[in-house]
Amino acid sequence: MSRHRVKAVSYDEDDFDDGYDSPDPEEQEFLQQCTTEVLNQLRAGEPSVTATRDEVQEALWHYYNDVEKSVNYLRNKKTKETKKKQPVPAPAPAAKAKASTGPSPDDVVLNAQSSAKGFKSKQSASKSGDKKSQAGLTEGLNNLSVEEKVNVKSKNLDVLSEYQKSQRKKAMNFAVIGHVDAGKSTLMGRLLADLKAIDQRTLDKYRTEAEKIGKGSFALAWVLDQGSEERARGVTIDIATNKFETENTVFTIVDAPGHRDFVPNMIAGASQADFAVLVIDSGTGNFESGLKGQTKEHALLVRSMGVQRIIIAVNKMDSVQWAQDRFDEIEQQVSSFLTTAGFQAKNIAFVPCSGISGDNVTRRSEDPNVSWYKGRTLIEELEATEPYSHAVDKPLRMTIGDVFRGSVQNPLSISGRMDAGSLQVGDQILTMPSGEKATIRSLEVDGEPSDWAVAGQNVTLNLVNIDPIHLRSGDVICRASAPIANVTSFTCKVLAFDHLLPSMVDIHRGRLHVPGRISQLVATLDKVTGASIKKKPKIVAPGTVARIVVEMDQAVPLEAPTRIVLRAGGETVAAGLLE
């Protein structure tokens, strides 16, 4: 009862107890006086408002008969109500109803305190007798649909200026490629371990587990080979991404599988890369077999996907006692091959190293046999790479790399690298070829929550308002304002790696992998000028450039200029550019 302290009137302590329920005439009279005064002041003041006697008395009761405070409160309340009356006529009757039902003191105090509208409406909805809340409820019921729409508020950021403002380290992706068992995963595991991107405890765990199944030398590779099948077989199957930081750069490793069956996955990885690290097994015989196999195919693939710079890690040098002539021999053979593949000599770098022992990876080797090598270590070579600019101001394009269940809060997430454009939380996006819309609830850049993302970044988007059935890896995310077209046939200029005939092929673009057929060989072209040499050739020989028409059974989101790879029978037959 402490809140019944009376300020303006001196009260007998004796009167206090029974004074609440049956107010004495003296108090009543005083109340009447104050009420009239408040009403007068309200009418006279600017802006002029009217209030009922009941309202005034209620206010007076709360402000302990302080006339000035009551007037201020009522004036504020009334002006707000008249303002609200124009768009929403509901609150006025609500206020009246409230007054007539005699609200509890708490309610009114809260009313006075809360300025937020949402709070108020919630409060009125809690009253069962309230007519307005019933009306609101039916209205709400009408708004309910079977599909629950989640509204995500956009911050309406100017992403491009945010991007320019942000003081991020330069970020780069690189793909690790090479023949199977060249030691790609192990080398990258070593890099991560030495840079402390992975803690010693985890590494020790992997080591004991690997030894348990008799594959002790695979422990480092397990950092990237997370799949159970990959570990059991000791072969990388799918691409793995992992990031590490040096002083001024954030690198994302895209570790590609080397086995020929998983070249589609390697293509997906290489399409996310700015530059490539080609790992070569320097062991006797292994280098030679690799060069015939995936060393060659991978190098050609990354080149045809637009990668310019390539670092060649001549791995397992410890197995040949760091012999310089072996290194020179490999360097000479590989660089001549890479030059013919279209790499410029200044963009090729060779590093002799050993993934298993860690020599020349992050630290210079102390082995006396390596004293002949004065060049940079692998990590120094990585850092020497110039960053690439991305088309951030172009329309949004992102190829979905993976569709998965992120967590309980984010039941549907997609990940991938943004090819072009920018996006932010709350944006509506369009997926192709399904043509369905989705809203971005939240997003992560390199595993860190962010409000926006731009081209070149590796992002995870948590989506709402879409059925997962419409999302498949290989689909393309774009905006409804600038959608990517779905096509069933396209013309492209390709470099043939194998004989081309009108035949069935697999079409690859990043994660996208669809069957199709070469329906027409339009012409063979001159490599330099692009002029047509022979129209309608019967067959296109390896090494020649040709214009061909490819048809597909299903519509696929593709647009020029996109780099595509054509494969048949497990081999890459051609790669080129859409026209």
Place this chain on the structure above:
Amino acid sequence: MRLIKNKIEHNGSGTVTLCPEEPEDMWHAYNLIRPNDLLRASAIRRVTSTQETGSTTSARVHLMLEIRVKNLDFDPQSSQLHVSGTIVNETAHTKIGQHHTLDLELNRNFTLEKEVGADGEGVGWDSIAVQMLKDAVDEGGNRRAEAVAVVMQEGLAHICFIGQFQTILKQKVEMSVPRKRHGGGDHDKGMSKFFQVTLDTLLRQLEFNTNSAALTSNEAVRPVLLASPGFVAAGFQKYIQSVASTTTPALKRLLPSIVVVHSASGYLHSLAEVLQSPAVKTILADTKYARETKLMDDFLEQLRKETNKATYGPREVESAVDQGAVGRGGGVLIISNRLFRSQDVAERKRWVSLVDRVRDIEGGEVRVLSSDHESGRRLDGLGGVAALLTFPIVDDDIEEDDQ
């Protein structure tokens, strides 16, 4: 297919009565029956008769109807053939000229008549038709080699039945399997769900009895080929084994007939590679399919070598035949049976005469590939006709013709 009666005259006209016995025979019938032929088969027709008072009664009556074929509709998935045309024989219930669609049924005879018109309207039983008839009539009963193939990759499986003359895609299973992610992820879970769905679908298509009582039944199980790049097929086999040893013991009957082979991708056109693998060859020894695939590979090999001893495309092949390059001593004309299915009589005649010429005059070999097989589809991509030549032909002159 059983040949009941054969009355083909020397001039190529005549009738043949056949009894289809298995679903694939419908495919043969589809190739044999051409527009303008006369087809006689049993039919059920709903007949509506009007009484004098104006009231109508309709009844289903069983009739023997003879129709002049206008159109064929073949559903390879369910092996059903619907032939529509106008009725030519008069019965108590139908009038001449009314339309009817005959549904050919298994184990019910039908009679096919081909006519040779005076003005060359019909083509009659030409050499190709006779050859097809021979193929269709299974005399030795020795070509039952059939297999089921599951061509798969992560999240994608094609279940298809490989028959003597056609490959039927029965069902495609497509699922989104989460990729491997840092720190576990749902990849393994996704894969086992994918395997489960694929196995369920496969068993449904095989009409495989999974009752435990069926474990002892002697019903033959067709060979099941599991093909994939990488380890998906092997993983699927392991999954079937684990299901067989835990929940569904009846699956043990299936296990011995499973063969795991390698394929380049999970798409259907990888089937060619599957059927060339040694493991499969031993099972499906000397099927028409395997021979056809081999032939196509030889042809492509010649093209690759750029010996100019192989050519493709209608014009090029005709020109090669004109030059006598498709003759004795290794000349092979490879032609897709899609060309013979042409609605245009002149078009068909063109190809039949080409075939006859190569076989009878030039002395070369002729191989008709089924367009419903993978090899035939490859051939279709090349224009439906190709040839291996006895001597190299430089095709520069042909190119000028094109322009």
